[in-house]
Amino acid sequence: xxxxxLVWVIRTCACLLATGSIPAAMAAALxxxxxxxxxxxxxxxxxxxxxxxxxxxxQHSELKTFPPDMRMAGLSVYPDGDWSFWLNxxxxxxxxxxxxxxxxxxxxxxxxxxxKGPNAGKTAFVRLxxxxxxxxxTGIVVEGQVGNQLR
Numbered sequence: 001x002x003x004x005x006l007v008w009v010i011r012t013c014a015c016l017l018a019t020g021s022i023p024a025a026m027a028a029a030l031x032x033x034x035x036x037x038x039x040x041x042x043x044x045x046x047x048x049x050x051x052x053x054x055x056x057x058x059q060h061s062e063l064k065t066f067p068p069d070m071r072m073a074g075l076s077v078y079p080d081g082d083w084s085f086w087l088n089x090x091x092x093x094x095x096x097x098x099x100x101x102x103x104x105x106x107x108x109x110x111x112x113x114x115x116k117g118p119n120a121g122k123t124a125f126v127r128l129x130x131x132x133x134x135x136x137x138t139g140i141v142v143e144g145q146v147g148n149q150l151r
Contacts, residue, residue, distance in 0.1 A: 067115040067117070067124040067126070067134070067136035067139075068088075068115075068136050069088075069133060069134065069135055069136050069137075069146070070087055070088060070115075070126060070128065070133065070134040070136070071087070071088055071089075071132070071133040071134075071145055071146075072085055072086065072087055072111065072128040072129065072130055072131070072132055072133075073085075073086035073087075073089070073130065073131065074086045074130050075106075075108075075109075075110075075111060075129075075130045077106060077107070077108050082094065083106040085106070085111055085130075087101075087128075099116075100115060100116055101113045101114065101115055101116065102114045102116060109129060110127050110128060110129045111127070111128050111129075112125070112126075112127050113125075113126050113127075113128070114126070115136075124136070124139065126141070127141070128141065131143060131144060131145075132144075133145055133146045
């Protein structure tokens with residue numbers, strides 16, 4: 001019996017809204033938006049919402065500043081001082097260094113490089129030997145191929 005009366009109330013309210021015969025005060029109350037907080041004043045609620053949005057933006061920007069995973073597959077150093085190595089499936093030479101890294105030192109055994117983040121203050125030092133992978137999210141170097149490196 002209560003379910004029938006609830007349906008009647010919903011239909012009646014829908015008819016009143018559709019015909020426009022609902023009082024202006026009730027219509028304004030329906031258009032107010034989300035309900036007010038029981039514990040905070042409107043000013044405090046606005047401050048809390050702004051803080052949450054700022055925190056949420058900060059968290060997402062931090063997630064995007066991790067260095068990518070980098071895998072070195074091979075390294076060649078030539079007698080004339082030139083060098084080349086394979087990083088994430090692409091060859092890197094002194095002429096084709098990607099803009100997101102700076103090669104500091106190349107020896108017969110390893111490569112020292114810096115990853116440059118989107119923010120000027122974010123850098124990561126990486127020393128890679130052939131067949132090693134740098135995991136950007138943890139900052140450790142492991143042997144072999146791990147995860148999905150950038151292609």
